[in-house]
């Protein structure tokens with residue numbers, strides 16, 4: 364198994380450490396019970412005014428929803444995501460539940476629900492690869508998404524596969540080390556951009 368645990372400076376939860384976004388998935392279906400747990404985790408995610416603006420369209424390899432989600436992916440993503448047994452389209456409700464006003468944080472809330480889902484996936488031995496590279500108009504048309512909802516991302520979900528399934532650059536990045544900014548590049552105090560002093 365291709366493990367790419369985060370090389371942390373400070374201790375964090377094992378599941379957060381283990382999570383990463385593979386492009387090679389195993390040819391093994393995901394148990395329905397596990398999928399239920401993933402959506403349970405998303406369900407209990409916090410959201411602004413508890414509006415829960417996330418909606419998910421589940422595609423399982425071989426069904427129509429899977430084909431429609433796949434069809435809207437950009438070519439680069441189609442290449443590797445076809446090994447994933449499950450594809451999910453994440454849709455956000457853009458307006459508030461009460462009244463007509465726009466929900467300024469619908470994408471934030473949808474993303475947070477996916478964050479919870481992806482950590483629960485790790486807990487179930489599953490991996491999630493999120494994608495922004497897809498045609499939102501096509502997705503909306505394929506599924507009859509109402510005007511007040513917007514496709515946000517697509518998720519590829521499954522058991523981890525073998526990097527040898529991939530070729531060239533895709534295989535290289537599957538095996539490459541993961542990297543991140545230093546703390547002082549994103550944790551500030553005082554003015555924007557100023558070191559917090561927490562990491563000295």
Ligand SMILES: Cc1cc2nc3c(=O)[nH]c(=O)nc-3n(C[C@H](O)[C@H](O)[C@H](O)COP(=O)(O)O)c2cc1C
Nearest residue numbers: 382383384385386440492493494495496497516541
């Ligand atoms: C909102 C979002 C959109 C992404 N879009 C794509 C995508 O279209 N194609 C892709 O291969 N990876 C995509 N990724 C995966 C990121 O490249 C990946 O999360 C990042 O490189 C960090 O790697 P890690 O998740 O393994 O830690 C996306 C991730 C997020 C959160």
